[in-house]
Amino acid sequence: MSAANKLARRDIAELYIEHHGWLQSWLRKKLGNAADAANLAHDTFVRLLGKQHDLEIREPRAYLTRIVGGLLNDHWRRQALEQAWLETLAAQPVPLAPSPEERCLIIETLEEIARLLDxxxxxxxxxxxxxxxxxxxxxxxxxxxxxxxxxxxxxxxxxxxxxxxxxxxxx
The missing domain is CATH 1.10.10 (Arc Repressor Mutant, subunit A)
Incomplete structure (x- = not known):
């Protein structure tokens, strides 16, 4: 791992310590759900760790909000797909209802189709x-x-x- 990458990870750790609580609280208010807020806050910092360059962040909260914006869009799209699928399932006779594993595969396929169309x-x-x-x-x-x-x-x-x-x- 290069010195620049080590510095970036240290900066991300500081960013996490200073802003994780704020980000999770902001997401909780936006989503009304503490579990989803915790997951999206975590995913935001995972995305930062995946970056391979040194970070210079002047406005940390604005930067984090921009990253989490894409994650929120994915989250809401997934919720809409799941809701549409559940409504379709509710209209089906019980014997046609797929297993939980099949439902998961169908949701993943629908997400892939949505990304393709986007x-x-x-x-x-x-x-x-x-x-x-x-x-x-x-x-x-x-x-x-x-x-x-x-x-x-x-x-x-x-x-x-x-x-x-x-x-x-x-x-």
Whole structure:
């Protein structure tokens, strides 16, 4: 471990000592849940430890808030996915309800799909969702969004290519 990296870890330790309590309290107020607040505060400092460069932080709380912002977005997206999945499960007959392990795998798959879709440009994502979820044809999508058929076809090619690469990364 280099001297600069040791210094960074020492700085992170000081940052932790000085601001962990504040960050956890701030998160508890934001989330209304002490357990989630503790987990996200911990994950914030784990992210800092993963950085490979010396840190110069002028505004520690602003810096920590920025890091935890991304973690909060992931947390809320996961909660929304889980809630949508639980509502879908509630509508299913009991024999079709998956085991806890299957539920975990399904939630992880839904999160991966959400990340994949978040990586698409907004218009491409909208076109893909209209096609795949709403079952609209390319001409219907073009009409609804006021686009040419060619733009819809190119956007779908981009989205499907991205899905293919996610499924078959070595191809």
């Amino acid at each position: 990586g698409l440009p907004p218009r491409t994502r909208d076109i893909f969702l209209l096609s795949q979820l709403d079952g609209l044809t390319y001409p219907q999508i073009a009409t609804q969004l006021g686009l040419t058929l060619n733009i819809v076809q190119k956007a779908m090619t981009c989205a499907v290519t991205r899905c293919y690469r996610a499924l078959y990364p070595a191809a």
